[in-house]
Amino acid sequence: MKFTYNKSEKLKSEKLITKLFTEGKSVSAYPLRLVFLKTTFQDAVSLKTGVSVPKRNFKKAVDRIRIKRLMREAYRLNKHLVSNNISTQYAFMILYVGKEKPTFIEVEAATKKMFDKFLVKTKNNNS
Template identity: 40%
Template sequence: MDKSFNKSERLCHVKVIEGLFNRKDKQNKSLSSFPILMIYSLNELDERSFSKVLFSVPKRKFKRAVDRNLLKRRLKEAYRLNKNLISGKSNYNIAFLYIAKQIEDFSLLEASMVKLLTNFKD
């Protein structure tokens, strides 16, 4: 299994991101495992063989860009190492939001990511 995280796997289209965060859309679903919130929706328009992913850390809680970038790198690494858990699920738009108020260890982030991806698989 390829453990890389390419540009093609990143969610970067503005309208798709807005649709993902639209609370009125009934197709959007979410799962939570502290300190990560996962929001996802099925993308019927694009026929690809992989899911597109977005990582976000709030500026309101982490004022320094260094801290936000550290947390995003940790989230990306946790996803990259465990994305094979959702290999059967394709064509989803997924956003991972960091919801804790302080910087957590990578081991906690990875355990949370594994829990989210296995629950998403079911």
């Protein structure tokens, strides 16, 4: 398993992001929230993911960028938990809903918890 987060795995389609927020389901593990939607992609990628930090909670760009970097790194190291256990393609958007600056350990723990909840929710819906 390669721990990469390539350009092909990044969620960039504006149409897909809009559809994700209108039709998608979500799971939360404070301070993160995962909005997901089952979809199909042209390329052979099982997950396309984006990260977002609200300007409302973090006025300084450096704070938002640092949190995004932490979220992307936690995703990169733990995406195998999801990609090895799903058979269809999904679009993900990971949102930071906390109000204080996190450490990497907090973000990684919340990411693992969020992925576990996602797997449980998708297994329940498929059964």
